[in-house]
Amino acid sequence: MFSFHVRHAALALAGLLLAGGLLLMRESAGTLADAGHSSPSPAIPVDVATIQYQTITDWHEYSGRLEAVERVEIRPLVSGTLTQVRFQDGTLVRRGDPLFAIDPRPYQAAVDEAQAQLTAATAQAAYTGTDLARARRLLASNAIARRDFEEKRNAAREASARVQAAQATLRSAQLDLEHTRIAAPIDGRVSKAAVTEGNVVGASDARPLTTMVSVSQLYASFEMDEQAFLEMSGTAASGVRTAVPVSMGLANEPGYPRQGRLAFLDNSLDPLTGTIRVRALFDNPDGRLRPGLYARIRMSAGTPHDAVLLREQAIGTDQAKRFVMIVDDENKAAYREVTLGANREGWRVIQTGLTAGDRVVVNGMQRIRPGDTVAPTPVHADGGALATGAAAPLPGQSPDEQHRS
Structure with a gap:
């Protein structure tokens, strides 16, 4: 009796397992069928x-250095003792401002002497001129020999020449006296004084008293390669100053904020480097540009x-x-x-x-x-x-x- 119930339970369990397997197969088949009819992949954003x-406009970039448009070495034109240095090192000065003074006394004495010589020569010329006029009247009435007249005329001419020589000597002495006062020849910034008061200076000295550079405008000098030179427009490549745009930035400036123009193209390329010397001109309204500064330069090449x-x-x-x-x-x-x-x-x-x-x-x-x-x-x-x-x-x-x- 017990074995009958066991067999009956086993058959029931087997039936349940078979029914579950069929259900799972039906669901799997449905899932595969649904997969075969899925929607397409979504669009990718x-x-x-x-x-x-x-x-x-195409640009070429270069590296260069700033140069002064004008640079002057201040040297004495006369010898003497330096008595005054009349500027502060590194300051801006205007044309004509006094820079140095040399002891003027020897040159003032030379002017006084030349003036005296001119006065004597002028008096002598006046006397010989009067004597010549009298001799000319006597010659008209045959009251003087022709030879005496010629001597008086020659003496008058010599006196007139001595006046001219004395005048030249006076002008030279006055010029030397002016050179004892040394003034700024240009507007710009002066360097430090290389010689202090009390030293004897002269025109033959190897070292200048100081130097000056202009500051209102500066050149940016750089080397342009041959290919870039050939790409430039014909007008610019001809070496004529044109409105070719050039931009520049200093080492601490972003980009190229300063605008300038082409100022100079050399007359030949260096065959060893294949480059040509170029200079661009830039205004310096803020005074920040100084000769010798490193510059990043960008220049237009060709037409837009x-x-x-x-x-x-x-x-x-x-x-x-x-x-x-x-x-x-x-x-x-x-x-x-x-x-x-x-x-x-x-x-x-x-x-x-x-x-x-x-x-x-x-x-x-x-x-x-x-x-x-x-x-x-x-x-x-x-x-x-x-x-x-x-x-x-x-x-x-x-x-x-x-x-x-």
Whole structure:
């Protein structure tokens, strides 16, 4: 009786297991069927910028040094004892301001002596002139020999010559006296005095008393390579001063805030270095520019032209190739190989591969592959958010210019 109940329970359990297996198989089959009819993958969100042409000017960058437009060594033109130094080292002075004084007494004495000689020569010339006039009247009446008349005329001429010599001696002495007062020949900044009061100085001294440099304008001198020289416009390359724009920044200044112009191109290239000497002229209104300072220089090359610019973040690398991902009219991603040009402060010039109107992925390129469906969000060309209905601004374009466009 007990064995009968056991067999009955075992058969019931087997039936339950069989029914459960069939139910699981039916659910698995349903799941597989549902999987075969699943919805497509969602579109991948990316930021997209519409390409526009921008008018740009190519620039070349150089390193150089500042030079004074005018530099003068102050030297004495007469010898004597230095009695005064009439400036403070390193100060600004104006043309004509006194700088040094040399003891004038010996030169004043020379002027007095020359003046006395001129007075004597003038008196002698007056006497010989009167004597000649009297001899001319006597000669008319044959009251004097011709020989005596010629002697008096010769004496008058010699006296007149002595007057001219005395006048020249006086002017020379006066000039030497003026040279005892040494004044600034230009407007500019004076260096330190190399000689102090009490020293004897002279025109033959090897060391100048001091030096002066102009400060209102300075040159930035640098070397231009041959290729850049050939790219310049014909007018600028001819060596004529033109309005070729040149920008400059000092070592502690960001960018190139100072504007100048081309001032000089040398007449030949150095065959050893393949460069040509160039100077640009810059105003110095704040007085910060000093000769010898290091300068970063940027000069325009060629004429303005239209170009496509992209941020580096939107450009990928595929072995030796550079590429971007564009979005077509069906919002499908596509691979586009590009050729890069110059680097312009974080922007790259795209020489080939893109045209105006192309939509380029600028953020999210690493998440997509060619053929993927994307959900594009319009942004600026630099990746910044774009206001509703606004066009992407050109790099470097001000808000007012964007509004007008």
